Amino acid sequence: MRPFSNMELSSFCGQMALILKSGISSTEGLTIMLEDAAPGDERTVLEDLSSNMQETGSLFLALEHAGMFPSYMLHMVEIGEETGTLDEVMESLQNHYEREEAISRSIRNSITYPMIMTGMMAVVVIVLLVKVMPIFNQVFIQLGTEMTGFSRVLMNVGTTIGRYSVVFVVILLLIAAFALYGTRTASGRNILRALGGKFRFTRTIRDELSTCRFASGMALALRSGLNPERSMELVASLNDDPLFQKKLELCEKELSEGKDLTAWADATREKLKGLDIYSEDGDVYPLFDAHLNLLCKEPDKASGILDDYNYSRFSVNKDSVISSYYLYLTALLRKSGSQVNKAIEELNKAYMKEPTSWELVCMLIDIDPEYKNYSKKLQVLERHCSNGANQVILYWQAYRCFLEKPTCLKKLSAFEVQILNFAQKHGVLTKEIALYMANLASQQRTYDKNLDVVMQKVYRIFPDPQILTAICTHLIRGNRTTPECFKWYALAVKEDLKIAQLFEYYMMTVDDKYLDRQFPKSVLLYFQHGNTLEYKKAAVLYANLINCEEESSELYSAYREQMERFAWMQLENRRINDILHIIYKRCCTERDMTPERIRAVYDICHAYEIKTTVKNMAFVMVIEPDGTISQKVQYSADGVIVYLYNKDARIVWESKDGRHYIDSIPYETMRMFYENRYMEICKKYQEEHEEEERKKEKKELTWDMLREHGLEMADEKEVFKMCSMRLREEGTEEDDFLLALCFELFLKDQYDKQTLSYLAEYYCGSTRNMKKLWHVARDYDITTYKLSERIITQMLFSETMFGEEEIFADYYEGRTYFRLKRAYLAYVSREYVVNGRQVKGCIFVIIANEYRKEEDLPDICKIALLKYYSSREVHQELEPMLREFLREMCEKQLYFSFYLKYPENWLREVQLYDKTMIEYHAKPGSKVAISYQIRKGESDNMNYQEEILLPAYEDTYIKSFILFGDESLRYYFTETNKDKVTVTEKSDYKPREVRPIGKFGRLNDMTSLKNEALAIAMKEFATEKQLAEDIFVAY
Secondary structure, eight states, rough: OOOOOOHHHHHHHHHHHHHHHHTOOOOHHHHHHHHHOTTHHHHHHHHHHHHHEEEEEOHHHHHHHHTTTTTHHHHHHHHHHHHTTTTHHHHHHHHHHHHHHHHHHHHHHHHHHHHHHHHHHHHHHHHHIIIHHHHHHHHHHHTTTOOOOHHHHHHHHEEEEEHHHHHHHHHHHHHHHHHHHHHHHHHHHHHHHHTTTTTTTHHHHHHHHHHHHHHHHHHHHOOOOOHHHHHHHHHTOOOOHHHHHHHHHHHHHHHHHOOOOHHHHHHHHHHHHTTTTTTTTOOOOOOOEEEEEEEEHOOHHHHHHHHOOOGGGTTTTTOHHHHHHHHHHHHHHEEEEEEEHHHHHHHHHHHHHOOHHHHHHHHHHOOOGGGGGGHHHHHHHHHHTTTTTOOOOHHHHHHHHHOOOOOOOOOOHHHHHHHHHHHHHTOOOOHHHHHHEEEEEEETTOHHHHHHHHHHHHHHOOOOOHHHHHHHHHHHTTOOGGGGGGHHHHHHHHHHHHOTTTHHHHHHHEEEEETTSSSOOHHHHTTTTTTOHHHHHHHHHHHHHHHSSSSHHHHHHHHHHHHHHHHHHOOOHHOHHHHHHHHHHOOOOGGOOOOHHHHHHHHTTTEEEEEOSSSSSEEEEEOTTSSOOOEEEOOOOTOOOEEEEEEEEEEEETTSSEEEESSSSSSEEEEEEEEEEEEEHHHHHHHHHHHHHHHHHHSSOHHHHHHHTTTTSSSSHHHHHHHHHHHHHHOOOOOOHHHHHHHHHHHHHHHHHHHHHHHHOOOOOOOHHHHHHHHHHTOOOOOOOOHHHHHHHHHHTTTTTOSOOOHHHHHHHSSSOOHHHHHHHHHHHHHHHHOOOOOOHHHHHHHHHHHTTTTOOOOHHHHHHHHHHHHHHOGGHHHHHHHHHHHHHHHOOOOGGGGSOOOHHHHHHOOOOOOOEEEOOOOOEEEEEEEEEEEEOOOOOOOEEEEEEEETTTTTTEEEEEEOTTTTEEEEEEEEETTTTEOOOEEOOOOOOOOSSHHHHHHHHHOOOOOOOOOHHHHHHHHHHHHHHHHHHHH
16 A cells, blocks of 8 residues: 555644544544545555554554554654643644645646756757767768867767667666665665765755754653653654764763753752751751752652741741742742732732842742733842842843843843843853844944953854944944954954945054955955045055055056055155055156155155164254254154254254253164165255255345245245344335235244234234234234234134134223124123133123223123123122112013022012022024923822923023922923924922012911911911001002
């Protein structure tokens, strides 16, 4: 009889699963199936199964006796009968064989057409080789030539096939017979399986199939309550793979040797006995023993220990942890019921008394349904850890939340990072959690060193591209450019990860000596069209390309132009090191030389690096033979570069304490750039330079020469003398050329009182330059009134004020223009009040002085003065003025919160003494609303009241309240600017103490009185109020 197909097996298992789930036994189910079966093979098999079931009572034995069912199905049925989950097994077998049939059908459909086409193509090729190619050969012979090359090879192949056709047919028949033998017989399948195990691809598939069968069988067995040993025995027969069978035998051996929970529990008991703080007859040891039995799935033993435990010998007040431990174990044993609820209630009471106890919180988390909420559980554990608790069990409880529900990992604060570090350290971190962490780390805005360390350790466990991406993204956002980071950037480049700025940070961290090994192709292609790297790193990139890439290659050609441009730029900046030396040598050619570049080459060829091991050196000076100091360069530990043009020049060292040394300081010098072809260029340049100097010395300097050539061809000191002399002899009338010349000399530190006075009188340039001139002129006691006016005017016009207070004070001492003075004071006052700009005190002295001179002051100046002195001690002479300003601003309804800083008697005059003011600064064009609630005591049941605010001044909004002693204010602002809405955080404000003066002061004072005192105070208040009303009517 033929074997059953997958669909027939699936149908049989499905019917059996339906019957068993309906509560019908397998024996009765086979009888029912037999009644519905049609005559034929199916009925014969069912009759055989039914009769065997009647004799043995086992479906497994009946199926095995039939000899027509697969081995996998037989052993799964055996597990189902052993574990009492036969219905689940039959349902899973139904799904399994349905899936097998679907896969087989898909494979047949996929390969049928290609196999037919391949066969037809093979027949056509053979016919061409055997029949057609010889005809072509005869044609070639008749033409007096013969086939050559590939056609000759095809001809020989066809001849061989025709000559040994019988042999090829026999080989094909043998292959077909072996294929039938390997797929149709058990021994043949074993041979194919052995051959498949020798190849990595087929070996992986077989391992995964065996693991899947083992896992599904163990899940059924363990879920039904069987111990691991019996489960392993049943599941071992599911796999016919010899290598997997050996692994299972090793597992069974380790279990039989005691490497299980029981052995662990016994070892733990022995360790507990060795602790001095515990004893077997004490309170704790029996509880530990019972807990170990529960962990080993031995509830009967645990129940016996807990029943024998004398609960009355301790009390909750004596040791709440031990008593809670007893109740906790009782709850674990009972699982549900009134005793469990009672235990949870007692544990909560104990925890309320000792909220810092980590033992109590761990027990509560395990049994209290309230902590099934993962967020709440994590919140409690985080609080304990932040308070200093560092017990392993706390970390494990927190990590269990992540294991059971990975979406609980929503952020990476210090607590979550600590938990993840614990997980990776103890080898319990799963790949899913690791990927969750990587996803969150990629979204971090700031760098976290601890998170970085943990992620790097996790990547060594799970080398996943997503984790590597998170590491590099985190490092880049933290702007980490230390050499240690290079390995991660390099690894990301190697893995071809797409990370923003990865290649830039790769280059920023690469070792400057990375010249012999070529950079990855992706790096070179990325920077092919330009870069923004710092010049040292760009030099490493180009030098690496020069050393490792052929000059004729396409990549080198793409870089050529930018390398040459870079080389000339660095050369003109007189930069030189070993890496730039390589680039200059390749890219700086004679055909592109200009006078400026030749001068740069001349300087570079005379550049020397100087180093010393002596500490505390501050400067290196080069002394020329004539005694002049040609160079003075600050020294650093890495050395310094100086230019030695004369072999007789001397090196002088200056220490940090100001001492100078010549020969007593040992040092090393190294020439940075020496190439013969460049030295020839330098020699020619030096000769031309000396010739120009000789010509220049012969010519007498004139004003016409200066107008034509400027300072380039003249000695600065000589030009300065000419300018100073002309100003003394011919006066100080304005001359544009002379003015420009004097200012250019001023920038080169060539000036005296004469030229400074001339510049202060007429010069008008950039604000920065005029300020620099103003400071120098003030040091020379030169009148700078006009210069100050130009500076202030220009600043006001451009609305860019910076460090101008002293300049305005200087201008104020002279003849000031009324409108300019008023405009400046109003502008600075507005910046101070509205934008919080820091303003020097001299400006406020000027504002006060303007008031004394009875000048008309803008309101903003008065407000600025009130703000300035609200946080400072007020001199007696200023009090009348400030009080008048305060009264005037309040009359104009211009209120600001800093008014409340003034003395009590001032505020009573303007009725602000009992007020509370809340101030908010918004963006221009915004609409602002305040939402607030005035709460009494700790009550928080009131709804928020919302009020649209009008600006008190420009974009400043003020809201005033009257709060009594037992009231507090909670509020927040809502700012709407176009489509953007900004809501501030809620803030609380408690009223300041107010003396019982005035109506609201008296009422505020009465809020703290009670009973008779309150009644007396209220009566007095009513009397005084009535008297006041009578007086008001009378007058």
